[in-house]
Amino acid sequence: EVQLVESGGGLVQPGGSLRLACAASGFTLSSYTIHWVRQAPGEGLMWISRIDQDERKTQYADSVKGRFTISRDNAKNTVYLQMNSLRADDTAVYYCGRDWRYKVDYWGQGTLVTVSS
Amino acid sequence: QSALTQPASVSGSPGQSITISCTGTHSDVGGYNYVSWYQHHPGKAPKLMIYDVSNRPSGASDRFSGSKSGNTASLTISGLQAEDEGEYFCSSYAGATIPFVFGTGTKVSVL
Numbered sequence: 189e190v191q192l193v194e195s196g197g198g199l200v201q202p203g204g205s206l207r208l209a210c211a212a213s214g215f216t217l218s219s220y221t222i223h224w225v226r227q228a229p230g231e232g233l234m235w236i237s238r239i240d241q242d243e244r245k246t247q248y249a250d251s252v253k254g255r256f257t258i259s260r261d262n263a264k265n266t267v268y269l270q271m272n273s274l275r276a277d278d279t280a281v282y283y284c285g286r287d288w289r290y291k292v293d294y295w296g297q298g299t300l301v302t303v304s305s
Numbered sequence: 306q307s308a309l310t311q312p313a314s315v316s317g318s319p320g321q322s323i324t325i326s327c328t329g330t331h332s333d334v335g336g337y338n339y340v341s342w343y344q345h346h347p348g349k350a351p352k353l354m355i356y357d358v359s360n361r362p363s364g365a366s367d368r369f370s371g372s373k374s375g376n377t378a379s380l381t382i383s384g385l386q387a388e389d390e391g392e393y394f395c396s397s398y399a400g401a402t403i404p405f406v407f408g409t410g411t412k413v414s415v416l
Contacts, residue, residue: 192350223405232308233394233407249403283351290339290398292405293362295350 190214190294192284197299200274208269208299210284218262221287224269226280227298238287239267252278274303309334309395309408316414317385325411327378327395333406335376339398342371342380345410346391354393355380387415 196208210222224237236249237258246258257270267284281300285292310328317323327334327342334340342355353362355371358378368383378397382389395408 225405225407232409233396234308235403235405235407238404247402247404287404290337290404291341291353291356292396293353293356295343295352297348297350 190286192286192294192296194282194284194296194299197282197301199302199304201305202275202303204274204303205270205272206274206301208271208282208284208301210267210269210296212265212267212286215286217260217265217267222260222267223285223287223292224258224267224282225285225292226278226282226301228277228280233283237269271301274301276303279303307406309397309406311393311395311408311411313409314412314414316416317382318416319385319387321385322381322383323385323413325380325382325393325395325413327380327397327408329376329378329397329406331376333397333399334373334378336400337398338373340371340373340378341396342369342378343394343396344389344391345394351394382413385415389413390415 191213193211221240227233238247239258255273260267281298283298284296286294340358343351345351354365354369358373359371370381394410399406
């Protein structure tokens with residue numbers, strides 16, 4: 189069974205850092221592009237980052253560029269999202285998703301990040 | 306990236322059919338046949354119900370169907386059942402720079 193499980197969320201002060209993890213099981217992570225998507229309270233989902241299979245290509249939404257870094261460890265079947273210089277408007281549930289031919293076919297259940305003093 | 310527009314809520318009685326719309330632009334919904342629909346219950350992983358506008362993945366009920374006309378995609382749930390309650394959101398491929406845009410979400414209630 190394909191599963192993605194996010195972890196690492198929590199409460200952090202403005203300006204702080206968190207590292208989210210997306211652990212994959214039931215498939216070979218190295219064969220897939222993985223995306224991070226977030227949903228702020230009361231808002232819709234927003235794409236924020238992707239990393240391709242071979243890790244050479246990464247992309248970021250403008251709102252997180254320069255502050256967030258996506259990476260992957262295929263040996264550990266895990267994708268990471270390092271989030272620095274966090275702001276209040278980064279507060280959201282963060283989801284990872286597996287890319288398959290122009291869609292996300294599997295998602296994790298999400299992890300909540302709250303940025304507040 | 307602008308969100309795709311969905312109605313906030315749609316409701317129907319058991320056995321009825323309901324349709325949820327998802328309106329975008331020529332840069333996303335209208336430009337690609339890569340619209341997906343997801344069912345999402347709070348605290349759980351979203352589940353893919355429709356992909357590539359009108360295709361159903363294995364495991365999705367055949368009561369779910371999708372279509373598209375111009376910049377608007379639609380999800381129809383036929384023979385509405387209590388288990389269909391939840392939130393539904395659409396997604397469209399939007400190109401190389403921002404690969405996906407998502408709908409605002411629709412809460413489906415079974416009366």
